[in-house]
Amino acid sequence: MIKSSYNIVGVMSGTSLDGIDLAHITFKFDNSWTFKIHNAETISYTEYWKLKLANLVNLDIETLKSLDQNYTTYLAEIINDFLRKYQLHNIDAICSHGHTALHQPENNLTYQIGNLPSLSKLTGHTVVCDFRTQDVKFNGQGAPLVPIGDRLLFSEYDYCINLGGFANISSEIGQTRIAYDICPVNIVMNRYANVLGFDYDKGGNIAKSGTIDQKLLQRLNDLDFYLEKPPKSLGLEWVESQIFPILEASKISEEHILRTFIEHIAIQIANAFTTHSKVLFTGGGTFNDFLLERIKSHKEFELIRPSTEIIEYKEALIFGLLGVLKLRGEVNCLASVTGADYDHASGVIFYP
Missing domain, CATH: 3.30.420.40 (ATPase, nucleotide binding domain)
Structure with a gap:
């Protein structure tokens, strides 16, 4: 009705x-x-x-x-x-x-x-x-589905980015809504925080204590998915087959894995939108101050953190x-x- x-x-x-x-x-x-x-x-x-x-x-x-x-x-x-x-x-x-x-x-x-x-x-x-x-x-x-809501409820922003298990982005290009999954986020970060006895890496503090492994970072950034054009989406199966084997093969500590992976996330997200844009961030990853700091280091833009209610x-x-x-x-x-x-x-x- x-x-x-x-x-x-x-x-x-x-x-x-x-x-x-x-x-x-x-x-x-x-x-x-x-x-x-x-x-x-x-x-x-x-x-x-x-x-x-x-x-x-x-x-x-x-x-x-x-x-x-x-x-x-x-x-x-x-x-x-x-x-x-x-x-x-x-x-x-x-x-x-x-x-x-x-x-x-x-x-x-x-x-x-x-x-x-x-x-x-x-x-x-x-x-x-x-x-x-x-x-x-x-x-x-079958994904992402949130962009219709971005168009109807949050149209004042150039881009809407959600940092959940995966990062996804939504924006209006001309009169057309374009959206896609960018990269894994918490589905990977939480796994390595769990190994260290934490539910998640609060504020990105564990990652901050680690060091970037440049070779590992390059391998992650070279994955074919990042060269594909939208529409495209990610699932746990892709992470299991493409991400975890690379991380495990690196043989480095969880702290270094988290530091390297947060840099990978930051690079991929910064690559997804244009300079000087107004970008709304939501999802649990928005509370990761270190991640947001790293994204801002790769691109000049206006970062909008809404109310906790909308973030969550x-x-x-x-x-x-x-x-x-x-x-x-x-x-x-x-x-x-x-x-x-x-x-x-x-x-x-x-x-x-």
Whole structure:
């Protein structure tokens, strides 16, 4: 049903395994979209789920389907706790990304767990989810999906960059939205911080203590992916096959790996936008002061750090908007971004 105001819960789980982001948002449309985030929080994964989710790419499809059912039940419990905590009753929809288990668009395959019809039954609310599958069927990358939200909610910036498991960028070139994954970020950084006994490298302080290995840095920057033209996207499989073997073969300490990799990230990100641009940074990596410092050392530009709420919950916010657009039957997936055959309204709607 087409309305001017929507009461939504946006749900996102990223590849860096930080946890499940939930945001209660009101979207209003009056010639353009506006939003208000009322409440938002991140529920950390238990050790059990961290271990399970880190190992998804190694599971056969039948095991994955079984795990999908368990994860969907777990996700419903998390969402129900959020609804109870903030006494949310009149929700138009829960809009959920799920958690990426497999992402191989070149093989016409993408699979996000937590997108089963039971999510709607268990929460008692309309659910809009599974936003990537249709795009891949239409010969797209199924990613990135956030750029439609960048266009509709954050158009005052020249570029929007999200620093999550991967860094991705979105911008308007002429009248066309262009977006793509730049490089891995927290999916690699967190792994080596974990080895040292930390959940993540707070502020980039561990990396700061290391030294750049120039040979390793060159090998990373020479990877073929960085020469490819958009649309292009990255997944855990690519990191497992292309990044980790190079890092492990270097035989250097975790501190030096982190220092070298942060320089790699900074170079790749700085290469992605033009000088003197106004760039909005969001995602967990935005709290890594050392990383931002290194990006600024490679390019002169205006770096915008928004409110903590937007830094942490922009993806949950935008998947909320994607769900609203799907409910309205409006385009929420741009062919110019994903390489699909045409723009479309992606996702599925489940009713309790």
